Amino acid sequence: MRRGREVALALAILAVAAVMALGAPGFFRFENQRDLVMANMPVAIVALGMTLVILTGQIDISVGSQFAVLSVAAGVLAKSGLPTPAAAVATCLAGALAGALNGALVAYARIPSIVVTLATMVALRDGLRWVTQGAWVQDLPPGFQWFGQSQASSEALTFGAVVLLVAAFAWGLGNLAAGRAFYAAGSNPEAARLAGIDPARVVFAAFTITGALTGLAAFANAVRFSQIPSNAGLGLELQVIAAVIVGGVAVTGGQGSVAGVLEGVILLGMIGPALIFLNISAYWERAIQGAIILAAVALDHGKATRALRRADAAALENHAQRA
Amino acid sequence: MLLEAAGIRKSFAGVHALRGVSFDLRPGEVHALVGENGAGKSTLVKIIAGAQTADAGSLRVAGQLVEHYTPAMARALGVAVVYQQPALFPHLTVAENIALALESGGPSRGLWRRVDWRASDGRARELLARAGCVIDPRRLVSSLSMPEQQLVEIAKAIGARSRVLILDEPTASLGTREAESLFGVIDSLRAAGAGIVYISHRLEEIVRIADRATVLRDGQTVATLARGAFGPAELIRLMVGREISAIFPKCELPLGEVVLETRALGSRAAGIRDVSLSVRAGEILGLAGLGGSGRTEFAETLFGLTPADAGEILLGGRPVRIGSPSEAIHRHRIAYLPEDRCRHGVVLEMPITANTTLAHLEAVSRHGWLDNAAERSLTRGLVERLRVKTDSLYTPAGALSGGNQQKVALARWLGTRPAVLILDEPTQGVDVGSKSEIHALMTDLAKQGVAMIMISSDLPEIVGMSDRIAVMHRGSLAGILNRGEATQERVLSLALGAAGAA
Numbered sequence: 048m049r050r051g052r053e054v055a056l057a058l059a060i061l062a063v064a065a066v067m068a069l070g071a072p073g074f075f076r077f078e079n080q081r082d083l084v085m086a087n088m089p090v091a092i093v094a095l096g097m098t099l100v101i102l103t104g105q106i107d108i109s110v111g112s113q114f115a116v117l118s119v120a121a122g123v124l125a126k127s128g129l130p131t132p133a134a135a136v137a138t139c140l141a142g143a144l145a146g147a148l149n150g151a152l153v154a155y156a157r158i159p160s161i162v163v164t165l166a167t168m169v170a171l172r173d174g175l176r177w178v179t180q181g182a183w184v185q186d187l188p189p190g191f192q193w194f195g196q197s198q199a200s201s202e203a204l205t206f207g208a209v210v211l212l213v214a215a216f217a218w219g220l221g222n223l224a225a226g227r228a229f230y231a232a233g234s235n236p237e238a239a240r241l242a243g244i245d246p247a248r249v250v251f252a253a254f255t256i257t258g259a260l261t262g263l264a265a266f267a268n269a270v271r272f273s274q275i276p277s278n279a280g281l282g283l284e285l286q287v288i289a290a291v292i293v294g295g296v297a298v299t300g301g302q303g304s305v306a307g308v309l310e311g312v313i314l315l316g317m318i319g320p321a322l323i324f325l326n327i328s329a330y331w332e333r334a335i336q337g338a339i340i341l342a343a344v345a346l347d348h349g350k351a352t353r354a355l356r357r358a359d360a361a362a363l364e365n366h367a368q369r370a
Numbered sequence: 371m372l373l374e375a376a377g378i379r380k381s382f383a384g385v386h387a388l389r390g391v392s393f394d395l396r397p398g399e400v401h402a403l404v405g406e407n408g409a410g411k412s413t414l415v416k417i418i419a420g421a422q423t424a425d426a427g428s429l430r431v432a433g434q435l436v437e438h439y440t441p442a443m444a445r446a447l448g449v450a451v452v453y454q455q456p457a458l459f460p461h462l463t464v465a466e467n468i469a470l471a472l473e474s475g476g477p478s479r480g481l482w483r484r485v486d487w488r489a490s491d492g493r494a495r496e497l498l499a500r501a502g503c504v505i506d507p508r509r510l511v512s513s514l515s516m517p518e519q520q521l522v523e524i525a526k527a528i529g530a531r532s533r534v535l536i537l538d539e540p541t542a543s544l545g546t547r548e549a550e551s552l553f554g555v556i557d558s559l560r561a562a563g564a565g566i567v568y569i570s571h572r573l574e575e576i577v578r579i580a581d582r583a584t585v586l587r588d589g590q591t592v593a594t595l596a597r598g599a600f601g602p603a604e605l606i607r608l609m610v611g612r613e614i615s616a617i618f619p620k621c622e623l624p625l626g627e628v629v630l631e632t633r634a635l636g637s638r639a640a641g642i643r644d645v646s647l648s649v650r651a652g653e654i655l656g657l658a659g660l661g662g663s664g665r666t667e668f669a670e671t672l673f674g675l676t677p678a679d680a681g682e683i684l685l686g687g688r689p690v691r692i693g694s695p696s697e698a699i700h701r702h703r704i705a706y707l708p709e710d711r712c713r714h715g716v717v718l719e720m721p722i723t724a725n726t727t728l729a730h731l732e733a734v735s736r737h738g739w740l741d742n743a744a745e746r747s748l749t750r751g752l753v754e755r756l757r758v759k760t761d762s763l764y765t766p767a768g769a770l771s772g773g774n775q776q777k778v779a780l781a782r783w784l785g786t787r788p789a790v791l792i793l794d795e796p797t798q799g800v801d802v803g804s805k806s807e808i809h810a811l812m813t814d815l816a817k818q819g820v821a822m823i824m825i826s827s828d829l830p831e832i833v834g835m836s837d838r839i840a841v842m843h844r845g846s847l848a849g850i851l852n853r854g855e856a857t858q859e860r861v862l863s864l865a866l867g868a869a870g871a872a
């Protein structure tokens with residue numbers, strides 16, 4: 048019963064796939080699928096972190112701005128002569144630092160996360176614009192693009208890494224004590240505290256991990272191009288949050304799974320390209336995505352009320368049987 | 371000594387909750403802690419459990435002087451606590467909640483440790499059975515009733531196999547049968563050498579199971595008495611500092627017209643069927659039964675939370691349909707005090723004033739404008755009458771002690787003049803003095819012609835205050851007893867399903 052969302056999303060994805068198979072089989076061509084996957088990679092990576100943040104009952108709307116800053120940072124670090132792997136690690140660390148700033152303000156200074164991340168969203172984006180004056184990072188060292196390898200092997204490498212990452216998150220959230228701490232802190236912070244979990248630390252960790260993952264996403268994205276724009280990641284926060292919510296993570300915290308979120312990323316990510324293949328105006332993309340989000344939220348609500356009533360009835364049933 | 375607390379002080383923003391309390395616990399004893407609402411019992415418990423830090427004083431746990439004490443340390447030292455407010459994770463299942471309590475000392479101990487959630491089902495079942503109940507471990511905690519949550523908390527604490535077990539009003543929402551099995555568990559733990567701190571406002575429980583009793587008043591230790599040296603009257607005198615008769619202020623009034631009647635009422639969603647009863651103006655109808663027998667569910671059906679799908683509801687002789695709480699309140703003037711005050715009763719963030727007047731804003735407003743002075747005076751009257759312990763009417767409800775929150779939840783409805791008032795466990799967690807005050811207020815309402823349905827697990831209260839008693843069993847009515855013929859034994863045997871007991 049608690050797997051309902053995952054099943055529903057899988058069905059929705061299959062339905063879209065079926066429409067495409069009938070209407071525009073070209074959609075499934077390898078190149079197209081590859082582009083689709085690569086374009087959605089940043090969303091998938093950042094969504095893992097956002098899952099943690101939303102599970103703890105918080106929100107981070109600064110990931111798009113972080114992504115822009117970290118993309119530029121990736122380029123600058125690479126140009127400074129750091130070997131590419133070291134630059135990648137450094138970018139993740141820079142991301143973790145940005146996330147830790149958000150996390151500290153939310154968890155320890157107790158400022159609402161929407162306020163904190165709204166501030167960092169604006170500050171990072173405008174700060175970057177001011178520093179770069181809108182200029183792109185160019186003349187990247189030869190070892191940077193595609194990690195200095197062929198496009199195919201670089202893409203395979205990134206893809207493999209993301210698959211591992213998603214699997215690790217999915218398993219860890221369900222099976223590690225640390226994973227349960229995120230659910231606990233979001234479900235009932237006071238109970239978590241009494242159970243010996245420090246909810247503030249959990250929230251701090253969620254933001255920090257999100258920052259590090261944003262760094263990773265920014266780096267993996269940057270190596271795909273020969274220059275780095277100073278306005279990357281516009282609207283990324285909305286894409287990510289939408290995917291997480293459609294994926295069944297409760298905005299009030301405490302509930303959700305990585306599998307659902309991954310499906311959310313896939314479903315929302317395939318709508319746009321699918322419309323293009325079907326020759327339907329791309330203007331519909333937002334409308335359809337909006338409808339999916341509404342449907343997801345409505346489903347959550349209905350499910351919650353019904354579950355409560357059913358559970359009450361079940362309780363009585365139980366009681367009657369044993370008495 | 372398992373515990374030794376000396377000179378403990380604690381204040382919250384100017385409110386002195388504890389002013390130099392000393393307390394100790396020996397192996398193999400049950401040490402009761404009694405006191406009026408707001409005396410500081412729960413605060414002391416939280417300090418012993420590491421959930422709050424004392425401002426001054428020393429604390430030894432298992433002989434060890436503790437500093438920078440945290441809940442995780444308390445657990446490592448063998449202290450398990452059932453808090454007054456269940457502290458469970460609503461989105462996790464019962465088994466997951468129990469597993470989380472038993473296996474982790476918090477994630478600080480082995481963050482990367484793997485947790486085996488599957489194995490915990492059987493363990494949860496076994497612990498729940500020891501706590502005296504059958505709850506499916508796979509149910510989500512958000513679907514549990516208040517007493518069920520309490521039982522899960524008890525199962526958690528039993529499973530921790532600690533040397534020190536602290537129970538803060540564990541029986542407040544439990545019925546006789548669950549309470550009995552808890553006493554069984556307590557006896558066996560005591561025999562095994564554990565120490566138990568036991569808090570309750572049901573003094574007969576204290577007299578029955580406690581080896582020693584410490585009385586707190588206004589954050590100070592008044593006395594510590596050994597078994598045999600205390601009876602209910604003695605405890606009350608020490609707690610309140612004055613004499614109070616525990617006799618119920620019941621007035622037998624001439625009853626009015628039938629206000630509410632149900633005919634073969636049923637609701638599959640609520641799990642009740644075939645309930646036929648009636649309440650007259652000025653009558654208090656007691657609704658008894660075991661936990662889960664459908665009392666609360668019946669109330670929720672009348673209140674429109676789980677609308678009826680069989681039978682009829684008649685108000686003033688006319689059949690009505692009650693589809694939602696707002697219909698119940700505004701169209702039919704039915705009021706309902708829910709059993710779970712934290713989830714449905716008081717709004718924890720709002721001040722006492724706003725909580726009290728929430729259900730009848732029209733009484734304290736003119737043309738939609740709130741009249742602060744009127745709100746204050748109405749609230750002050752109720753706060754004084756119910757002896758809510760607070761230094762300001764604007765204290766947020768969340769900062770009150772458990773019993774005082776209950777009083778505020780109750781004050782909200784006592785200020786209104788509903789046609790039908792349904793009270794679900796109205797005096798749970800309320801101290802003896804305030805309890806008789808609440809009963810007196812109920813009697814006043816009865817005199818004004820309000821028809822009342824009082825759900826209670828407290829048998830003396832049911833028998834003492836009701837004009838008639840309807841007893842439920844497995845979702846339907848087991849029988850109705852008149853005031854003259856009702857005894858605790860008869861109510862209980864009907865509740866247990868003994869046929870023909872009426």
Ligand SMILES: Nc1ncnc2c1ncn2[C@@H]1O[C@H](COP(=O)(O)OP(=O)(O)OP(=O)(O)O)[C@@H](O)[C@H]1O
Pocket residue numbers: 382383385386387405406407408409410411412413414454759760768769770771772773774799
């Ligand atoms: N978080 C808090 N903020 C402010 N005041 C508090 C807080 N917690 C407790 N208090 C105050 O401390 C005093 C003692 O409260 P405590 O909960 O220990 O009482 P209690 O003896 O457990 O009462 P009850 O029988 O009603 O549970 C009360 O006056 C209460 O208002």
Ligand SMILES: [Mg+2]
Pocket residue numbers: 411412413454538771772773
């Ligand atoms: Mg208390």
